[in-house]
Amino acid sequence: MSQDLIYRAACAEYRFPLSRSDWQLTQSLRQHLPDDVDALFDVPELGTKIVVSVDQLRKSATRLSEFIVQRNELLPYTYQFKCERSIHPSVPAGGFSTGGMSGIRLPEDRFHVYSIRAGFDECYLRKMAIGTDGRGIEIEKLDLRGTTRLATETLGTIAIRRTRKRTDLNVAITY
Secondary structure (H helix, E strand, C coil): CEEEEEEEECCEEEEEEEEHHHHHHHHHHCCCCHHHHHHHHCCCCCCCCCCCCHHHHHHHHHHHHHHHHHCHHHCCEEEEEEECCCCCCCCCCCCCECEEEEEECCCCCCCCEEEEEEEECEEEEEEEEECCCCCEEEEEEEECCCCCEEECCCCCEEEEEEEECCCCHHHHHHC
């Protein structure tokens, strides 16, 4: 799923589909080049037009493009996980993917249920308990970004991998 970045100049329209993770990347770049990110990507409200000079767009695009090339170590990772087995015996476990899964039980913890979530610059495990009102409440949120394996009772071993975020952002801003 993507959302289009649209620039209009005179009678021409330039449309670039950017993935959700590229849009998230613009937010992480904001801490380093806030004015350039604002000039290239910000709108006060989704769909609202703003006017930025061509010179400002070019300068911001150049600075941001150079920053991405020179400081690519700052680009975030995408995290994925793969379960050894499925919760449902009739469903194959599948390969690495982003997203989330709940209903996980860990060895030697029969009182809590866990869920895992992985994606753009995130990989965490939530420990849940049943509250006094009968609803689930989060007890703890564990960061798994430095972990490669997690042993579970329900899914077997969960393998975790990370890959550097491939970005199409540079293509859109240097066009």
